[in-house]
């Protein structure tokens with residue numbers, strides 16, 4: 001698993017980091033076949049390319065996956081496939097995927113919308129977001145590429161995701177990490193944190209390919 005630092009241009013290490021990022025992109029492009037991924041991703045656009053599209057029961061926006069890190073996209077698809085995360089359409093989509101299919105899809109999505117590396121700071125972070133920033137970054141982009149980017153994600157989707165971790169509906173080692181984080185945070189603070197991260201410019205819907 002790649003664990004490159006995402007932030008750049010802010011430290012003396014920036015040149016090294018940029019080289020690291022380029023290295024990571026090349027490594028990923030080599031792992032995933034973009035053209036194969038493009039074909040496999042056709043069916044995704046009906047939902048992930050329509051920014052206003054809602055899941056029906058319960059009602060919340062379909063997550064924005066454009067600009068998300070390919071490592072996290074692949075991890076999320078594996079969670080659906082392996083039954084650690086459940087959603088009728090996503091489970092159906094992912095159930096037949098091979099590991100290579102998943103890498104190809106992640107490579108295509110990252111070629112259509114390059115993974116975000118930095119976003120502009122916006123608004124004042126709620127105090128309770130300090131604990132989240134350790135992994136998801138002050139503006140919703142953390143240092144570890146396998147952790148999801150939150151900047152610009154739909155607010156109601158973030159709330160839905162947090163409720164799933166809280167209830168234990170999302171499973172797997174990383175979901176347990178998240179669940180533990182939420183123990184000490186009040187519902188009110190979680191709402192404020194979701195609004196804060198959603199308020200950044202960042203993730204976007206997929207383009208129609």
Ligand code: HEC
Nearest residue numbers: 040041043044047055062063073076077087089090093105
């Ligand atoms: C019918 C609509 C629909 C279609 C088609 C669809 N998705 Fe999704 N997708 C969703 C919804 C809704 C969620 C959030 C589900 C949940 O709460 O876990 C989601 C979640 C995801 C996630 C996790 C996002 C995150 O931030 O954790 C990924 C990755 C994803 N979809 C990729 C795809 C890919 C790739 C395809 C095509 C092969 C696809 N989806 C097709 C509706 C759809």
Ligand code: HEC
Nearest residue numbers: 131132134135147148158161162170174175178181185193
């Ligand atoms: C120790 C690191 C860590 C900390 C601290 C942390 N997270 Fe996470 N977070 C993760 C990881 C890893 C995942 C992916 C979990 C999985 O596999 O489902 C995640 C997933 C999420 C998701 C789901 C994103 C999506 O696209 O579905 C949300 C929302 C989230 N975290 C919000 C928060 C909030 C809010 C806080 C602070 C209260 C927080 N996290 C603290 C590591 C962390």
